[in-house]
Amino acid sequence: MDRMHLTLASADAIAALEARRPQLWTNPNRSHDGMPVCSWGERMIGMADVTEAANRFANFRHVLLQLFPELEATGGVIESPLIRASFLQEALGLPPFAGHVFVKADHGLPVAGSIKARGGIHEVLELAEHLAVAHGFASEGDLAGLLDPEARAFLGQYQVSVGSTGNLGLSIGVIASALGFKATVHMSADAKQWKKDRLRKRNVAVVEHEGDYAAAVAAGRRQAECDAKSYFVDDEDSLSLFLGYSAAALGLKSQLHASGVVVDERHPLFVYLPCGVGGAPSGIAFGLAHVFGPHVHCFFAEPVASPCFLLSMLDPSGSNPAVYDIGLDNQTEADGLAVPRASARAVSTMRTALGGVFTVDDERLFQHVHTAAVTESLRIEPSAAAGFDGPRWVTSPGEGTEYLERHGLNQYVANSTHVIWTTGGLFVPDNEYQAFFERGAISKQRLQARAC
Ligand SMILES: *Cc1c(COP(=O)(O)O)cnc(C)c1O
Numbered sequence: 001m002d003r004m005h006l007t008l009a010s011a012d013a014i015a016a017l018e019a020r021r022p023q024l025w026t027n028p029n030r031s032h033d034g035m036p037v038c039s040w041g042e043r044m045i046g047m048a049d050v051t052e053a054a055n056r057f058a059n060f061r062h063v064l065l066q067l068f069p070e071l072e073a074t075g076g077v078i079e080s081p082l083i084r085a086s087f088l089q090e091a092l093g094l095p096p097f098a099g100h101v102f103v104k105a106d107h108g109l110p111v112a113g114s115i116k117a118r119g120g121i122h123e124v125l126e127l128a129e130h131l132a133v134a135h136g137f138a139s140e141g142d143l144a145g146l147l148d149p150e151a152r153a154f155l156g157q158y159q160v161s162v163g164s165t166g167n168l169g170l171s172i173g174v175i176a177s178a179l180g181f182k183a184t185v186h187m188s189a190d191a192k193q194w195k196k197d198r199l200r201k202r203n204v205a206v207v208e209h210e211g212d213y214a215a216a217v218a219a220g221r222r223q224a225e226c227d228a229k230s231y232f233v234d235d236e237d238s239l240s241l242f243l244g245y246s247a248a249a250l251g252l253k254s255q256l257h258a259s260g261v262v263v264d265e266r267h268p269l270f271v272y273l274p275c276g277v278g279g280a281p282s283g284i285a286f287g288l289a290h291v292f293g294p295h296v297h298c299f300f301a302e303p304v305a306s307p308c309f310l311l312s313m314l315d316p317s318g319s320n321p322a323v324y325d326i327g328l329d330n331q332t333e334a335d336g337l338a339v340p341r342a343s344a345r346a347v348s349t350m351r352t353a354l355g356g357v358f359t360v361d362d363e364r365l366f367q368h369v370h371t372a373a374v375t376e377s378l379r380i381e382p383s384a385a386a387g388f389d390g391p392r393w394v395t396s397p398g399e400g401t402e403y404l405e406r407h408g409l410n411q412y413v414a415n416s417t418h419v420i421w422t423t424g425g426l427f428v429p430d431n432e433y434q435a436f437f438e439r440g441a442i443s444k445q446r447l448q449a450r451a452c
Contacts, residue, residue, distance in 0.1 A: 001317070001321040001325055002315070002316070002317040002319065005317070006314070006316065007028075010316070013025045014311075014314055014326065016359075017304075017307050017310065017311065017359070018326050018327055018328070020304040020305065020328070020361065022304060022358065022360055022361055023358065023359055023399075024299075024356060024357075024358040024393040024394070024399045025313075025357050026355060026403040026406075027313065027355060027356050027357075029352055030352060030353060030354060030355060030407075031352040032294065034289055034293065034294040034296065034297070034353055035289055035294075035352065035353060036282075036285070036286050036289050036350060036353035037350075037352055037353075038349075039349075045239070045243070047290045050249060050250065050286070051250070052243070053122055053244050053247040054247040054250045054251075056122060056126060056129070057077070057122065058077075059140070059143060060076070061075060061076030062076055063076075063143050063144065063146050063147060064076040064078065064111075067178045067179070068110065068111050068178070070110045070111065071111070078109060078110055078121065079109075079251055080107075080108055080109050081105050081255075082103070082104050082105070082252065082255035082259060082419070083103045083104075083376065083378075084100065084102055084259065085103045085375070086100075087375035087376055088103065088372065088376050088420075089101035089391075091371050092371070092388060092392060094391045094392060094395065094418075096414075097413070097414045098391065098395045098416070099391070099395075099414060099417060100261075100417055101391055101420065102259070102261075102419045102420070103378065103420050103421075104255075104271075104419050104422065105378065106248075106421060106422060107378065107380040107381070107384045107424050107425035108379075108426050109426065110426075111175065112167070112171035112175075113167075113170065113424060113427035114167040114336065114423055114424030115167075115245075115274075115280050115421070116167045116170065116172075116424075118244050118247065118280070118283075118284075119168075119238075119240075119242065119244040119283060120168050120171030120172045120175065120233065120241065120244070121175045122240060122243065122244025123172070123233050123240040123244060124160060124172060124179065124181070126240050127158075127240075128155060128181075129143065131154070131158065132155075135154060137151040137154060138151070152179070152180030153180070154180075155179055155180040156181065157229055158181050158182065158229050159182040159184060159224075159229060159231065160172060160182070160184075160233065161183070161186065161223065161224050161230060161231070161232050161233070162184075162186065162232065163186040163187075163213070163216040163217030163218070163219065163221065163235065164185055164186070164187055164191070164213075165213045165216075165276070165335050165336060165338055165339070166187065166191045166335055166336065167383075168235055169186075169187060169191075169195065169199060169204075169206075170195055170198065170199065170427070172185065172233050173202065173204035174199075176204075177202050177203050177204050178202075183203075183204045184206075184207060185199055185204055186207045186209055186216045186220035186223075187208055187209065187216055188211060188213050188215065189208050189210050190212075190335075191335070192335060192432075194427075194429050194432065198427065207219070212330060212338070212340055213338060213339055213340070217234070217235060217236065220232060235277055235279060235343070236277055236279070236343040236345070237343065237345055241279055241283070242282065242283040242286070242345070242346070242349075243283065244283070245279065245284050245287070246283040246284065246286045246290075248283075248287060249284060249286075249287025249292075250287065250291065252288070252291075252419070256417070261417050263295050263296065265295060265412075266412050266415055267415045267416065268296075268409050268412055268415070268416045268417075269288075269296045269297065269417050269419065270296075270297050270298075270299065270355070270390065270391065270394055270416060270417070270419070271284075271285070271296060271297070271298045271299070271418075271421065272300075272387030272388075272390030272391070272418070272419065272420050273285065273298060273299070273300050273301065273387060273423075274301050274302075274334075274336070274337055274387055274421065274423045275300035275301060275302050275309045275357070275386075276337045276383075277341075277343040277346065278308075278309045278346035278347060279343050280423070281300045281421075282346035282347075282350050284421070285298035285350060285353060286349055286350075297403075298353070298354060298355055299354075299355045299356050299357065299358060299387075299390050299393075300357045300358075301358055301359075301360055301386035301387045301389070302337060302358075302386065303334045303337050303338070303359065303360060303362065304328075304359045304360065305329055305330055305331050305332040305362075306323055306328070306332055306334075306337055306338050306339055306340065307323060307328070307359050308322065308323050308339055308340055308342040309346070310357040310359065311325075311326065313347060313350070313351070313354070313357065318344075318348075320341060320342065321341070322341040323340050323341075324340055332362055333366070333382045334365055334382045334383040334386060335382075335383065336383030336423065336424055337386060355403065356399075356403065358389060358390065358393050360388075360389055363443050364385075364389065365383075365385045366439040366440035366443050367443050367444050367447070368385035368388040368389075368440070369382055369437060369440045370437055370443075370444060371440070372385065372388070373437055378425075379425050379426075380422045380424070381424045381433075381436065384422040384423040384424045385422070387421055387422070388420055390418065391420070394418075
């Protein structure tokens with residue numbers, strides 16, 4: 001990467017990345033109105049696209065309800081609760097005068113068990129809808145025909161594939177095979193065994209590749225290119241995936257409203273999102289910016305070993321470097337975030353909108369897994385704990401308070417709402433979860449012992 005043209009602040013931030021030192025970086029290029037860059041390649045995107053994605057989920061409610069009995073309680077809606085988390089707030093050391101902490105509980109999203117339910121399922125639904133409508137099995141307003149055996153047999157000629165560290169594969173594999181598609185998930189060799197097992201149990205073909213997540217994606221993309229009836233879900237480049245995530249903004253808006261939370265210029269909203277390639281957090285941030293304008297401030301959270309999104313934000317040449325380029329190894333227990341290179345498209349949408357990025361070490365993730373359980377009974381995986389330090393970073397002296405000052409928010413901190421987005425965990429097997437939990441407990445004891 002080109003270091004010649006770095007500002008002093010960027011050079012400092014890169015030095016902290018190289019040293020694997022947790023930090024908060026705030027974005028000097030966030031515009032006054034906080035609006036994202038609304039182009040996706042040649043295409044302009046905006047609120048209408050966010051609404052269309054939300055409508056697609058709504059139109060599919062009855063189909064989803066038939067395919068997934070676990071959606072009975074919500075009538076086919078895939079949504080997670082917004083939880084007021086006062087015990088967690090206290091445990092995180094955030095005083096009441098720093099605002100109110102909520103958890104957006106995507107760790108429990110049905111069907112996929114992670115935030116990937118939003119993007120991954122949306123893309124496969126859109127594909128099924130287009131194929132079924134084009135071939136007369138359904139119409140846009142009436143998708144029930146997708147459940148007919150003939151429609152399923154028709155979709156069965158098509159192959160849906162994806163490269164994944166695990167959770168995207170789980171979401172794509174499960175929805176694709178439920179609709180009748182053939183499904184293949186390309187995984188890196190180090191993907192968790194239980195994720196492979198779960199997919200194979202649902203007739204999804206799992207192909208294992210040597211190397212990291214990027215290698216699995218490249219292999220999957222190559223294989224799909226050779227086959228006209230093969231559709232590749234591209235985690236780094238897919239607009240449908242991105243817009244599926246963005247629809248979450250409308251859900252959050254109504255949940256905040258129902259909780260009596262006001263968001264306006266005197267009541268800022270801070271949202272903390274774990275980040276891998278950046279598609280999920282950027283999609284959500286894109287939707288939120290359209291819903292809340294300049295009053296929402298999104299911060300992404302990355303492991304110290306895989307801070308690819310921050311690295312790309314820091315690179316003035318826009319070369320989209322890999323974390324290996326600065327000597328990092330991409331080795332983290334947060335497997336949902338273990339990505340060496342960010343999605344260039346996601347980075348470019350966020351240049352003018354993102355509040356900032358903070359990094360977190362693995363030990364801290366386990367501590368937060370434990371804290372989430374003992375304070376609010378939340379069963380989350382390490383990736384999903386990445387955002388927990390957000391409220392403290394943003395309200396603490398230094399980079400955080402400078403950001404607040406820059407945006408005229410210092411006097412409104414007590415009125416602020418902090419939403420920590422938890423992104424996965426539902427399907428983690430008990431024995432693995434127990435190990436995360438215990439590692440967190442031990443880590444916290446050690447921390448206390450050192451403090452005494
Ligand atoms: C994928 C994932 C993320 C981040 O999504 P990206 O689109 O890769 O940035 C966060 N948390 C979990 C648990 C995930 O699986």
